[in-house]
Amino acid sequence: MLKFTKDHEWLRLDGDVAVVGITDHAQEQLGDLVFVELPGIGAGFLQGSAAAVVESVKAASDIYAPVSGEVTEVNDAVVQEPGLVNSDPTGQGWLFKMRVADKTQLDSLLDEAGYKAILAG
Amino acid sequence: MTETITSHYLARTPLDALHRRRGARMVPFAGYEMPVQYPMGILQEHLHTRSAAGLFDVSHMGQIVLRAPSGKAEDAARALESLVPADIVALALGRQRYTVFTNDTGGVLDDLMVSNQGDHLFIVVNAACKAADEAHLRDRLAGLCTVEPLADRALVALQGPQAEAVLAALAPEVAAMRFMDARPVTLMGAACLVSRTGYTGEDGFEISVPAGRVEELCETLLESPAVAPIGLGARDSLRLEAGLCLYGSDLDTRTTPVEAALEWSIQKSRRRGGARAGGFPGADTVLRQLSEGAARRRVGLAPEGRAPVRGHTALYRDQQGGEPVAGEPAAGEPAGEVTSGGFGPSIGAPVAMGYVPVADAGVGTLLFADVRGKRLPVRVAALPFWPNRYKRP
Incomplete structure (x- = not known):
C-alpha cells in the first residue's frame, strides 16, 4: 500500500525499509525528465529534507525524504534512463530506499484517498 | 511543483481556442497565456520539429510597420539606422535582417527582425519589449516615420525539414524563397507576409496572418501528418541548441552586441571607416569593442x-x-x-x-x-x- 506526501512523493513500506518515488501527478506536471540525482548509500535524511533532484527539460525539482532515515539502496536504472520515472513512476521509476528511523512518522503521511483529495484541491 | 497560474490579467492570442482544444498546458509568458507544451511533451515536440515540422504560435510578439512620409522604405531605413547598428539602407526589397536596438552605453534594449517591404519596413520584436520598443521608435523617430503596431495580426512559425513541402502545398511560390527572404504571400485567400526564417536552427517560415484567419490556416497546416503543434518549452530548447539568444536571458541592457558575439549583425557600412559608420546609440562603445575587442x-x-x-x-x-x-x-x-x-x-x-x-x-x-x-x-x-x-x- 502506498503512502503519499503533499509534496507528491510516494512511499511503499517493505519491513522497515521504505521505497520512495514521485507520484504520477508529479511526473506529469514536471514533464519529460532528463536528469536524476540520487543520494549516496548510507546518507541520512530528516523527514522533509531534500534527498534527491529530478530535472525536466525546463527545470530542476527537489525530492524530499517522506520520513527520516538512512538510504540503503538507489535505483541506478533511473539515473541511466530518467524517462522511467515518467513511464512507470510507482514501479520501475522508484528513486531510492531508506531504512525508516521512526515508524510513527508514517502516520503523518497521506493515504491514497487523502492524496487524491489534495489533487482535487 | 509549479502550479499553472491563469489570470484574467493575461492576454490571449487568436489561437487560444486551438491550443486548449489540443490539450496544451498554458502558462503565463510576457503578459500572455501561452502553450508551454502539448500532450506530445517537450522532448518529442523538440525532436519532431527537427525531423518533420513544428507549428509555433508566436502571436505574442510585436509586429510593427515603420513608414516614412515619402512612402519609400529607404527613408524609413535611414531613420531606423539611428537606432540599430545594422545596415538597413542596403537591405534589398523582400529581404530581412537581424539587428538590435542599442542604448547609450551600447547595451541591447531588444533584438528584432527587419524586412524591406518596398513602401515600408516590417519589424518583429519580442513580446516583453514591444510596448517599450514602440515608444522608443515613436520618441526617437518622431517626424521621420510613423509607427504602426499590427494588433490585428497573428504570427505563427512553421519550422523543420518538412516545412517547405507543407507550406508549398498551399502556396507553391514559397519553395523558391531563400533564407531571410520576406514577401507577401496569399495563403487560403488570406493576405500574409511570409519570411523564410525562424528560431530553431531549422529551415522554415514565419507567417504574419490576419488574426481572423489564423486558426483556419493552422488547422489546415496541422492536417498534415508531418506537422505537430509545438509549445514554448521546445521552442526554448530548439533555439538553445541552435545557439540563438533569448532576450532577457542572453541579451539585456548590460550586454553589448560585441560581447554577445553578434558582430556578424553589424555590417561594414556601419563600422569605423564605413559609409555610414556609427550613428546609433552607444556607437562609440560598440565600434571601439569591434576594433579592440570586449x-x-x-x-x-x-x-x-x-x-x-x-x-x-x-x-x-x-x-x-x-x-x-x-x-x-x-x-x-x-x-x-x-x-x-x-x-x-x-x-x-x-x-x-x-x-x-x-x-x-x-x-x-x-x-x-x-x-x-x-x-x-x-x-x-x-x-x-x-x-x-x-x-x-
Whole structure:
C-alpha cells in the first residue's frame, strides 16, 4: 500500500525499509525528465529534507525524504534512463530506499484517498 | 511543483481556442497565456520539429510597420539606422535582417527582425519589449516615420525539414524563397507576409496572418501528418541548441552586441571607416569593442556530466576556491555566469550559453559551474551545438 506526501512523493513500506518515488501527478506536471540525482548509500535524511533532484527539460525539482532515515539502496536504472520515472513512476521509476528511523512518522503521511483529495484541491 | 497560474490579467492570442482544444498546458509568458507544451511533451515536440515540422504560435510578439512620409522604405531605413547598428539602407526589397536596438552605453534594449517591404519596413520584436520598443521608435523617430503596431495580426512559425513541402502545398511560390527572404504571400485567400526564417536552427517560415484567419490556416497546416503543434518549452530548447539568444536571458541592457558575439549583425557600412559608420546609440562603445575587442564574450558551454546547468549558474576557473588569477576575477570569484541552459534533446546532453572573460572564451577551455554547491566541469564549446539547416541563397 502506498503512502503519499503533499509534496507528491510516494512511499511503499517493505519491513522497515521504505521505497520512495514521485507520484504520477508529479511526473506529469514536471514533464519529460532528463536528469536524476540520487543520494549516496548510507546518507541520512530528516523527514522533509531534500534527498534527491529530478530535472525536466525546463527545470530542476527537489525530492524530499517522506520520513527520516538512512538510504540503503538507489535505483541506478533511473539515473541511466530518467524517462522511467515518467513511464512507470510507482514501479520501475522508484528513486531510492531508506531504512525508516521512526515508524510513527508514517502516520503523518497521506493515504491514497487523502492524496487524491489534495489533487482535487 | 509549479502550479499553472491563469489570470484574467493575461492576454490571449487568436489561437487560444486551438491550443486548449489540443490539450496544451498554458502558462503565463510576457503578459500572455501561452502553450508551454502539448500532450506530445517537450522532448518529442523538440525532436519532431527537427525531423518533420513544428507549428509555433508566436502571436505574442510585436509586429510593427515603420513608414516614412515619402512612402519609400529607404527613408524609413535611414531613420531606423539611428537606432540599430545594422545596415538597413542596403537591405534589398523582400529581404530581412537581424539587428538590435542599442542604448547609450551600447547595451541591447531588444533584438528584432527587419524586412524591406518596398513602401515600408516590417519589424518583429519580442513580446516583453514591444510596448517599450514602440515608444522608443515613436520618441526617437518622431517626424521621420510613423509607427504602426499590427494588433490585428497573428504570427505563427512553421519550422523543420518538412516545412517547405507543407507550406508549398498551399502556396507553391514559397519553395523558391531563400533564407531571410520576406514577401507577401496569399495563403487560403488570406493576405500574409511570409519570411523564410525562424528560431530553431531549422529551415522554415514565419507567417504574419490576419488574426481572423489564423486558426483556419493552422488547422489546415496541422492536417498534415508531418506537422505537430509545438509549445514554448521546445521552442526554448530548439533555439538553445541552435545557439540563438533569448532576450532577457542572453541579451539585456548590460550586454553589448560585441560581447554577445553578434558582430556578424553589424555590417561594414556601419563600422569605423564605413559609409555610414556609427550613428546609433552607444556607437562609440560598440565600434571601439569591434576594433579592440570586449572584456567578456558570450560562448557555448558544454557540461561534461549529465546534469543540466541552468541560467544564473556561476562559473569558476577552479574546482575549489582557487589561487588568484592575474586581473579579474579575484580568487574564488565567479569567472562568469550561465545565461541559458538546459537539456538538448537532439544533442542528448545538457547544453548552455553564458558570458566569460575573453581569456576564458577559447573553445575547449575548462570551467566549473556551481550547481547545488558542487562545481561541475563544463567546456567552452563552439556555437551552434546543432548545425543550422537554413536554405541559404
